[in-house]
Amino acid sequence: MIGTNDFGTTGGFFSIPLQAAAVGVRARQASAKGHGPRLHQFIGDDRNCLIPLAADAALRAVPRFFPIVFHGPTGTGKTFLARGLVHLWNARHAQKTAVITSGTDFAREYSRAVVTDSLADFRERFRSPAMLMIDDLDRLQDKAPAQNELSHTLDDLMRNRCQVLITMKTAPLETVGLPPGLVSRLSGGLSVPVTTPGHVGRKAILVELLKLHGVRLTDQAMELLTGSSLLAPAGSTPGFGDLNHLVTSLAAQTGDDRSEFDIDDLRSWLADQQAARAIPMNMITRQVSKYFQLHVADLKGPTRQQRVVRARGVAMFLARQWTGKSLEQVGRHYGNRDHTTVLHACRKTEELMATDPAIRQAIDDLNKWLAAR
Helix, strand or coil, X not given: CCCHHHCXXXXXXXXXXXXXXXXXXXXXXXXXXXXXXXXXXXXXXXXXXXXXXXXXXXXXXXXCCCCEEEECCCCCCHHHHHHHHHHHHHHHCCCCCEEEEEHHHHHHHHHHHHHCCCHHHHHHHHHCCCEEEEECHHHHCCCHXXXXXXXXXXXXXXXXXXXXXXXXXXXXXXXXXXXXXXXXXXXXXXXXXXXXXXXXXXXXXXXXXXXXXXXXXXXXXXXXXXXXXHHCCCCCXXXXXXXHHXXXXXXXXXXXXXXXECHHHHHHXXXXXXXXXXXXXXXXXXXXXXXXXXXXXXXXXXXXXXXXXXXXXXXXXXXXXXXXXXXXXXXHHCCCCCHHHHHHXXXXXXXXXXXXXXXXXXXXXXXXXXXXX
C-alpha cells in the first residue's frame, strides 16, 4: 500500500504519480490551451498539503474517510487527480468495481430511470461498486429528486464501506442549492481544498513540462518564467492549464532548436507575448459594462452609486492587467480620473476579490472571456 511518504515530497513540493491512470483520464487542466506531451503526475506544494493524506486514504480498499471531497476552482486539477486516483485504486484492487460519473450524468440517468421504470437497474449501478467517483457534484444544485436519490446512495455506500470521491467547485458547506441532509453527508468525511500552486509548486511543474517539451532554460531564466505575470489571467494565480499553455508556446518558438534559453532570450520572448496579449481598453470597458448591465457612459461618468463604482473598479483593474497601460492612461480613459483614483480603485478591487464572491466571480468570468477573445 502506498503511503503519504511515497509521494515524493521533496524541496517543498510533492508528486503523486498517476501513470497507471493515463488511459481514459480527461486531464481538464491541460484542456484546449495546449496539446502534445502531458504530465502523468499531480504536483503540489504546501498550498495543497492535505492532498497526500487524501490520496493515501483514497487508495485503500476500505475508506478511512467517507466521502473524500476535492473542492476548488476550475483548472486546479481536481478532476485529473480524482480520476487518476480511481484508476490507481482499480489497478490495485482489480477484483473490485469502480464507477465514474458526474453530477450532470447522475441527475440525467436518474430522471431517465424514473421515466423508464428502471430504478432498480440505476440503483444497482450506483450502489454496488466498491469505488464511486462523482465529478462536478455541484451540478446537482436545485435538482431535488436527484439530490434525494444521491443521499440514499451515499447511505448505502457508507454502510457497505465503499470508497467515494467527489469533486466540487466549493466546499459542501459553502455550496448553494444543496439540501442540508446532503451537505451533512458530504461534510462527514474529508474536505480537501485544491488550489493553484505557489512559487515552489509552479517551478516544479514548469521543470517537468519543460523536460517533456525538450526546452532548456538557464537558472535565471527559470526564475523569471516562474514569476512571470503572463502565467495567468489578471487577478488569478496560474493553474496547470496556464503553465502548460505558456510552455507549449515557448516550445513552439524554439522549434527544432534545442539550445538553452538565457534570461535575455526569455525576457525578449515574454515581451513579445505581452504585446500580443494586449487588449484595447474599449473592449474591456464594453465587456465590463455588459457584464454588470450598465452603460459604457456609466463607467466613464461621475456617478458614485456603489454598483457603478465597483464595476468601474473591476474595469480599471482589468485594464491595468491586460493592456499594460499606465495609471494615468487608464484614468484618462475612465473619465479623466487621476492616477491616485485608479490606484485606489485597483487596490479596492483586489480587497473585494478576497471578501466578495460576486466580485471574485466577475473577475474570473471576465478573465475567461478576455483570454478567449
